[in-house]
Amino acid sequence: MRRYVIATTVAAILSLFLSLSQAQQPSSHAKWTRTYVVEWNEPAMYYGAKTGVTDPGTDCPKGTNPSPDWVKVLVDAGYTPEEAKWLRDPANPSRSPVHGQNQMAFRGKDRANVYTNPTSTPDPGLVAVSGTTAEGLNLDGDENTGFTSPTGEKGIDNNFYKALGCWKTYRGPHRLSSGALNFNDAMRNGAWTTVIVVAGEGPDPMNDDHVKVGFYVSNDKMVKDALGNIARDYTFRIAPDAKYEGVLSARTVNGRIISTAPSDIMLRDPSYTRDLELLRARLDLEMKPDGTLTGYVGGYRPWEAVYRGWVDARGTVIEVLTWVQLPAVYYALRRNADYSPSGPGGEKTHISFALRIDALPAFVMMPDGSKEVASVESYKAMAPRESAKPMFPFRVVDGIVPDPKYPAGPHAVILPASSSSANRSQ
Amino acid sequence: MSLRFNRRLFLRGMLQGTAICAGIPILDLFLDRNGVVYADGAKLPVRFGTYFWGLGLTDTPTGGTRWVPSKTGYGYEIMPELEALKAVKDKVSVFSGFRGIGDGRPNLVHWSGHASILSGVAPGQPGRFDAPSFDTRIADAIGNSTRFKVIDIDASVSRLPVSYSTRTGVTFAMPETTPLALYTRLFGPGFQDPNSDNWKPDPTIMLRQSVLSAIKDQRQALMAGAGRSDQIKLDQYFTSVREMETQLATQLEKPEKCESCVVPPAPKETPRSASIDSVRANTKAMAKLLALGLTCNQTRVFNFVHTAGISETYVPGESKIYHQITHDEPTDATLGYQPETSRLAGLVMQAFGDFLVELDAVREGQGTLLDNCLIMAFSDTGYAKIHSIENIPMFLAGKAGGRHKAGQHIHAAGESVTRVSLTAQQLVGAPVGEFGSGSMRTARPIAEIMA
Numbered sequence: 001m002r003r004y005v006i007a008t009t010v011a012a013i014l015s016l017f018l019s020l021s022q023a024q025q026p027s028s029h030a031k032w033t034r035t036y037v038v039e040w041n042e043p044a045m046y047y048g049a050k051t052g053v054t055d056p057g058t059d060c061p062k063g064t065n066p067s068p069d070w071v072k073v074l075v076d077a078g079y080t081p082e083e084a085k086w087l088r089d090p091a092n093p094s095r096s097p098v099h100g101q102n103q104m105a106f107r108g109k110d111r112a113n114v115y116t117n118p119t120s121t122p123d124p125g126l127v128a129v130s131g132t133t134a135e136g137l138n139l140d141g142d143e144n145t146g147f148t149s150p151t152g153e154k155g156i157d158n159n160f161y162k163a164l165g166c167w168k169t170y171r172g173p174h175r176l177s178s179g180a181l182n183f184n185d186a187m188r189n190g191a192w193t194t195v196i197v198v199a200g201e202g203p204d205p206m207n208d209d210h211v212k213v214g215f216y217v218s219n220d221k222m223v224k225d226a227l228g229n230i231a232r233d234y235t236f237r238i239a240p241d242a243k244y245e246g247v248l249s250a251r252t253v254n255g256r257i258i259s260t261a262p263s264d265i266m267l268r269d270p271s272y273t274r275d276l277e278l279l280r281a282r283l284d285l286e287m288k289p290d291g292t293l294t295g296y297v298g299g300y301r302p303w304e305a306v307y308r309g310w311v312d313a314r315g316t317v318i319e320v321l322t323w324v325q326l327p328a329v330y331y332a333l334r335r336n337a338d339y340s341p342s343g344p345g346g347e348k349t350h351i352s353f354a355l356r357i358d359a360l361p362a363f364v365m366m367p368d369g370s371k372e373v374a375s376v377e378s379y380k381a382m383a384p385r386e387s388a389k390p391m392f393p394f395r396v397v398d399g400i401v402p403d404p405k406y407p408a409g410p411h412a413v414i415l416p417a418s419s420s421s422a423n424r425s426q
Numbered sequence: 427m428s429l430r431f432n433r434r435l436f437l438r439g440m441l442q443g444t445a446i447c448a449g450i451p452i453l454d455l456f457l458d459r460n461g462v463v464y465a466d467g468a469k470l471p472v473r474f475g476t477y478f479w480g481l482g483l484t485d486t487p488t489g490g491t492r493w494v495p496s497k498t499g500y501g502y503e504i505m506p507e508l509e510a511l512k513a514v515k516d517k518v519s520v521f522s523g524f525r526g527i528g529d530g531r532p533n534l535v536h537w538s539g540h541a542s543i544l545s546g547v548a549p550g551q552p553g554r555f556d557a558p559s560f561d562t563r564i565a566d567a568i569g570n571s572t573r574f575k576v577i578d579i580d581a582s583v584s585r586l587p588v589s590y591s592t593r594t595g596v597t598f599a600m601p602e603t604t605p606l607a608l609y610t611r612l613f614g615p616g617f618q619d620p621n622s623d624n625w626k627p628d629p630t631i632m633l634r635q636s637v638l639s640a641i642k643d644q645r646q647a648l649m650a651g652a653g654r655s656d657q658i659k660l661d662q663y664f665t666s667v668r669e670m671e672t673q674l675a676t677q678l679e680k681p682e683k684c685e686s687c688v689v690p691p692a693p694k695e696t697p698r699s700a701s702i703d704s705v706r707a708n709t710k711a712m713a714k715l716l717a718l719g720l721t722c723n724q725t726r727v728f729n730f731v732h733t734a735g736i737s738e739t740y741v742p743g744e745s746k747i748y749h750q751i752t753h754d755e756p757t758d759a760t761l762g763y764q765p766e767t768s769r770l771a772g773l774v775m776q777a778f779g780d781f782l783v784e785l786d787a788v789r790e791g792q793g794t795l796l797d798n799c800l801i802m803a804f805s806d807t808g809y810a811k812i813h814s815i816e817n818i819p820m821f822l823a824g825k826a827g828g829r830h831k832a833g834q835h836i837h838a839a840g841e842s843v844t845r846v847s848l849t850a851q852q853l854v855g856a857p858v859g860e861f862g863s864g865s866m867r868t869a870r871p872i873a874e875i876m877a
Contacts, residue, residue: 052759067754070745090740090747091699093585097738097747168756176488178753181812189533189815221530226840228525228816320746321753393552 029374030199030212036293036359037222038194039230041187041270042180044135044296044354045161045170046150053172059131060166067323068124070104077107077121083414094406100316102400102408111410115315115399118307118330126328128336129165134158136354137282137298139262146352157352160301163336164329169322174356178322183270188230190221192268194244195236195364196293196357198257198285199376206255206287212376213257213283215246215267215297218364232291235363240379242386243275244268246297247376248283257285257295267297267355272391273309277301279341279350291361298354300339306351307333312391315399326399470791470798472827473720474564474854475728477778477803478540478590480737481752481810483507483771483819485522490762492771493819494522495835499874502835507772510779511821514786516833517796518823519875521846523839525808526815527865535813536735539806542815543843544590546862555595560847560861562593565727567856573616574725579608579716581708581732581777583700588734601731605693605711612719613689620681620722686788686795687722690715700738702748702773709777713784721788721795732777735806741770748774752810764811778803782823799824802850804843820846822875826853831875842866849875 049057054064074084086092087101095101105113108120134147136158143155147162164170169179187193195218202208218236225231246265250257259282269276278299285295307330310318315326333351340346364373367382394401400408484492484507495502502520504512511518526533526542534541534552541549544559561576569575578601580588591599602608618625649657693711697704709732716728733739733748740747746754748770755764781801788795801823808817820843825832830853838845844862849871851858860869 052756054756055759064756088745090738090745091701097585097700097749098736168754176757178756178811181487185812185814186533190528190530191532221528224527224840228840320750323754 030201030376031203032200032205032208033372033374034198034205034287034293035362035364035373036196036198037218037230037234037236037362037364038196038357038359039188039222040175040180040184040358041194042175042177042184042356043160043170043271044158044298044356045165045172045177046131046133046135046147047171047173047177048131048133053176053178054168057131058133059129060127060171061130062127063166064168064171065127065166065323068319068325070320073124073325074104074107078111079107079414086415094403094408096401096403099314099394099401099403100320102316102403102406103412103414104316104319105398105400106408106410106412113398114325114327115311118327121327123331124325124328126164126324126332127166128332129162134161134165135296135356136161136352137284137296139280139282139298139300139352157338158298158354159336159338159351160303160306160333160353163332163351167322167324167329169324179271187270188222188224193218193220193222193236194268195238195362196359197364197373197376198287198293199374200252205252207252209251209260211250211252211257213246213248213250213285214376215244215265216364216379217241217244217268230360232360233362235365237365237369238367238373238379240367240382240384242380242383245378245380246278246281247378248281248297250283252287255287255289257283257287259283262299265299270355271306271309272313273305274391275305276355277305278353279339285357293359293361294357296354296356298352300341300350301353302349303333303337303351304349311399312396314392314396314401470827471723471726472568472829472854473726473728473795473799474561474568474850475716475730475799475801476544476561476591477730477732477781477801477823479732479774479778479803479805480536480735481733481748481771481774482805482807482814483775484763484768484809485817485819486757486763486809486811488757488762490757492763492768493520494817494837495520498835498837500834502833507768507775509772510776511782513779514782514796514823517786517825518782518821519830519832520835521820521822521872522835522837523817524820524841524843524846525817526843528815529864529866533813533815536806539808539815539818539843540590540735540804542866543804543818543820543847545592545595546844546847546866547864548866549595555590555592557595557863558593559591560851560856560858561591561727561729563858564851564854564856568854569725569727572723572725573618574611576727576729577608577611577716577719577725578602579712579728579730581705581712581730582734582738583698583705583708584734584738588731589729590731591729599729601729602712604696605708605715606695608712608715608719609690609692612715612722612724613692617689617722617724618681619689620684620687625680681723684722686790688718689722690718700740701742702739702770703742705733705739706773706777706780710780710784713781717785717788717795720785720799721790730781732781733774737774739774749810755811757811767810778821785824793825796823797825798827800826800830800850800854802846804846818843822846822850822853829853829877831877834875836872836874838872842868844868845870845872852876 048059049055056063071084108114112120114121134156136156138155139157147156149156197214200208201210216238219239220236223231223234248263249260262280264279265281267276281299283297337348337351339350493505493507526539528548531548537552538548541555545555545557547556549556565576578589578599580601580603589599589601737749752767786794786796803821808814844866845868848861852871
């Protein structure tokens with residue numbers, strides 16, 4: 001009898017503990033789950049050339065936008081040829097090998113900072129994609145608008161690609177554009193981890209009308225195998241995040257996961273912007289026989305945040321490394337914006353976009369690591385208060401890293417004293 | 427025949443009322459018939475150095491490699507970016523496929539790679555290492571019997587001096603940045619010509635040593651009265667005092683005569699320019715001075731920076747610097763690599779070739795100074811375009827007095843860079859059994875190249 005009382009008491013305590021912990025965690029169970037870790041993600045930019053990363057192709061018949069002639073750009077902005085050449089001279093001490101030439105920012109009207117005030121200069125022009133093929137998703141459900149996919153699907157909405165697809169940063173075959181290489185290398189080396197949970201209610205995961213797909217952050221880093229590839233089947237705990245999370249409703253058809261309703265989500269963007277806010281997000285992913293997951297998630301993202309991301313990454317560096325005048329990016333995004341959250345008549349603050357994803361099978365655990373996830377839920381309520389980490393170990397102000405020794409600005413003295421006096425005496 | 431004198435003998439006596447001891451020159455009778463080891467079996471001193479250059483070499487994801495030989499072991503082929511090493515190829519081992527492993531720490535661009543190689547751990551923040559650089563451990567092991575425990579050199583003509591040698595992980599060594607400064611350090615005030623017939627102990631050194639000795643005398647009393655924490659601090663302090671005493675004692679001994687030690691004339695001030703030809707000239711001039719400094723026994727350990735991780739070097743007349751070109755130049759679809767970046771990498775490696783040739787030009791015994799050196803050369807990155815820390819190019823040059831089976835290509839895809847670092851430490855006799863932390867912790871040197 002005494003043994004029974006003890007056992008009952010222990011069972012009651014355990015049951016109380018279990019119910020308490022379950023109250024803090026999502027508890028529903030799907031019939032099936034598939035879990036993954038994103039090993040590669042990049043903006044879906046269809047490459048229309050056969051080889052290379054800059055060659056002419058059906059997407060960009062003149063090839064990638066060429067590197068600007070920066071001396072000419074500066075002269076057009078009002079600098080003398082001598083000043084322009086000196087600003088671009090590597091021997092100029094005001095040109096930092098790390099942060100670039102700060103004075104490059106000041107080429108707007110009255111030498112305004114073109115990064116913070118891009119309309120202070122006329123649109124320098126960024127040649128847009130002129131091809132008719134694009135990767136991505138039909139976001140508006142209208143097959144009469146947008147591109148055609150490489151497989152012949154009509155109505156692909158991807159104006160982000162249209163605006164920036166001929167920019168060197170984004171142009172290139174899968175996994176080979178300079179932007180994709182840079183940001184994915186950072187992710188794969190531990191900068192961030194995204195896991196995906198797919199869960200369904202039906203008996204056949206390949207064909208299920210009631211599927212949910214969850215995108216979550218994990219603080220567990222990916223592991224590389226001996227060849228430097230991301231290893232599959234490692235374990236990741238979901239890290240509840242107040243910002244980065246996305247839950248979408250879908251169905252599966254022969255292993256293809258297709259949205260059934262749009263959602264508003266926020267993912268970790270492989271870019272300097274970091275925040276990939278997607279309104280009316282949809283997805284089209286495929287569960288492959290080898291256990292991997294590949295496809296697209298897309299929606300309408302705020303375009304100004306994209307522009308600011310590049311500016312905050314140091315406009316002076318981005319412009320020369322990626323062959324672009326940032327005001328041209330501003331104008332291109334604004335010109336191609338195609339969505340307004342307030343309705344068809346509102347200001348177009350968002351642009352259609354798709355992210356191409358490759359994911360590997362992985363074990364995804366509940367945040368406390370106690371068990372594998374068994375459903376797709378929101379964990380935002382469990383998230384700690386958001387604390388954004390700075391992007392760089394230096395302070396970027398208005399697109400430049402100020403150098404007190406060589407102050408840049410509308411009134412900066414450009415030429416060294418000896419050169420200036422020689423110039424005046426001529 | 428038993429020797430009545432050996433190389434450890436010092437002539438002791440009084441000079442100007444002061445007791446002195448004078449070393450005996452390296453006489454032929456001390457050496458074996460081949461002139462490579464002392465007759466008692468001890469080898470000529472082995473020197474160790476690091477050589478760093480920024481921005482890696484060319485080996486791209488599209489399969490274009492310009493530095494990784496296809497053949498492993500002895501007789502590897504000279505790849506285009508290694509052309510400058512052709513003259514000393516048999517004294518240089520190439521290491522490919524090795525990588526930095528962050529264990530979840532993000533890749534701090536132009537920093538994590540060489541920090542991993544030198545400290546054995548991927549750093550948590552830029553500008554710092556999480557452990558001392560291993561050259562300091564080698565300096566502790568082999569650098570105490572020369573005038574300078576270590577010499578740090580920066581040939582990069584960068585805006586700020588560049589050094590990656592650190593004992594604390596926070597502060598880095600202050601290097602000599604011009605040939606003239608290096609000359610002054612090695613052969614300026616305080617230099618004692620080993621071949622001079624008029625050698626006298628420097629009274630200023632004697633004074634400094636006597637001051638230190640007086641401190642030493644009080645050590646026991648201080649240690650006895652201190653708590654545990656203070657004892658540790660005092661022990662660290664007195665360790666440094668002892669090291670300084672050793673260095674000063676070395677200078678109070680008449681240096682061994684050395685035929686190969688030729689005191690060079692002072693170089694002229696060079697123009698401050700980070701152009702690639704200026705940096706190469708700087709490297710060559712400083713390598714020549716360093717070689718003489720080594721053979722004149724001024725130091726046995728050095729760290730040489732050719733260019734910083736974020737290299738500032740450029741081609742005169744071009745508006746783009748090398749660093750910028752590594753990032754912005756597209757990969758040529760036909761070639762499979764970035765042609766201009768590769769060309770510049772080849773130019774950068776020319777300076778490394780010059781450096782080794784300078785050391786190989788100094789005769790020492792039956793061989794050359796390079797034969798008695800081990801130089802570990804490495805960069806901050808593999809594929810510079812994306813700051814990759816995979817496949818960071820690494821080399822071991824010099825025969826380390828016969829301990830290094832040089833002239834091989836070792837390929838070990840995915841292995842930690844620390845294996846090469848550990849190998850270097852063991853080749854020069856540092857008492858190290860393992861090196862690195864986390865996934866980069868290793869007790870496995872590369873046995874194939876160790877005699």
